[in-house]
Amino acid sequence: MTLPRRIPQRLILLAVVLVGWLVADLARLHGVTASPVYLYATGLLLAVGLFSSTFGIDLAQARTDRRLILLAVTVGVLLKAALIAGALFLATRDPLFLVLAVAVAQIDPLSVSALMSDERMSPRAKAILAAWASFDDPVTVILVVYASAIASGSFGLAAAGPASGGGLVHYGRDLLLNAAFAALTYLAWRTLRRWPAILAVVLIGLCVVGVWQFLMLGIAISGLYVRPAWLATVVPRLTTWALFAAGALLGLLLVNGVNLPGGVLLGAAAFGAQVVVGTLLTRGLNRTDRIHLALAQQNGITAIILALRLETQYSGAVAIIAPAIVVTNAIHAAANYLADRRRR
Numbered sequence: 001m002t003l004p005r006r007i008p009q010r011l012i013l014l015a016v017v018l019v020g021w022l023v024a025d026l027a028r029l030h031g032v033t034a035s036p037v038y039l040y041a042t043g044l045l046l047a048v049g050l051f052s053s054t055f056g057i058d059l060a061q062a063r064t065d066r067r068l069i070l071l072a073v074t075v076g077v078l079l080k081a082a083l084i085a086g087a088l089f090l091a092t093r094d095p096l097f098l099v100l101a102v103a104v105a106q107i108d109p110l111s112v113s114a115l116m117s118d119e120r121m122s123p124r125a126k127a128i129l130a131a132w133a134s135f136d137d138p139v140t141v142i143l144v145v146y147a148s149a150i151a152s153g154s155f156g157l158a159a160a161g162p163a164s165g166g167g168l169v170h171y172g173r174d175l176l177l178n179a180a181f182a183a184l185t186y187l188a189w190r191t192l193r194r195w196p197a198i199l200a201v202v203l204i205g206l207c208v209v210g211v212w213q214f215l216m217l218g219i220a221i222s223g224l225y226v227r228p229a230w231l232a233t234v235v236p237r238l239t240t241w242a243l244f245a246a247g248a249l250l251g252l253l254l255v256n257g258v259n260l261p262g263g264v265l266l267g268a269a270a271f272g273a274q275v276v277v278g279t280l281l282t283r284g285l286n287r288t289d290r291i292h293l294a295l296a297q298q299n300g301i302t303a304i305i306l307a308l309r310l311e312t313q314y315s316g317a318v319a320i321i322a323p324a325i326v327v328t329n330a331i332h333a334a335a336n337y338l339a340d341r342r343r344r
Helices: 002-006 009-027 036-055 059-064 066-092 096-103 109-113 123-154 167-192 196-212 216-222 231-254 260-281 287-294 301-310 317-343
Strands: none
Touching: 009 231, 036 109, 036 123, 036 196, 036 216, 036 231, 036 301, 059 066, 059 123, 066 096, 066 123, 066 260, 096 123, 096 260, 096 301, 096 317, 109 123, 123 167, 123 216, 123 287, 123 301, 167 196, 167 216, 196 216, 231 301, 231 317, 260 287, 260 317, 287 317, 301 317
């Protein structure tokens, strides 16, 4: 595994996506999303990403700014999604952007983790950004379900597959199931952690149930307390391979085409929304930290997997979200470079 350590992860991911694209084109692979295995595979990848995001949170540091973090992952995510969706719906009149806006409203925790050695941000700003990026992922996943229902029911967005629905009773039941799942994992952790082998078997069984029933919020919550020592080395590797697997699937679907104009609009809107929300929420921090938090928007594994899931309902979701991820990350690199250069 020496080669992946020398090559930047983003370059490896790009290569994996291109290989998947080439394989799909040569083999003329179409209709991948219709397979039942596809749904379970994307659910498993999303579960790995969400668990990893909360597993890596430094809870002691996060408690210091818990009010700001809570606002960021609730009001902040909602406001970002509303800004992105509103701007793009007014510009295009396409209700699909109401759903895609939520899919890119979160900040990628894997990308943020690479910034933790950056000396330009204070330890406080790093803790805020790490917790923000970790907690907003499961919130985004829940909001995507709601956004899909609203776009399909109120704006007439046609779904290529089974659209989300069921009303408030359905969503209330899902929240209760997620809470029950989180309670079960906590009970298993508290009672079985003296017997690691038994605990591992029980947790794997619970994970299978969680993926099967798509209890992603419950899985993410479990990452806050299910923290055996041996998982500390397993989770980063598992997350990296989940990212590459998601990239390969993304490449397979990109054979159907890329919507570059839509992707540029979505990516630019996502970054702009973070600038607005980050500036509003970080009053009281020093100027340098405020700038870095306002320019912190990056998309990665969660946005990729949400694109893979949404493609089963809305054909063309991957064609827009894939270039949007590239655009957002490119703007992030350029904006932070210019901000640092100006500060120096």
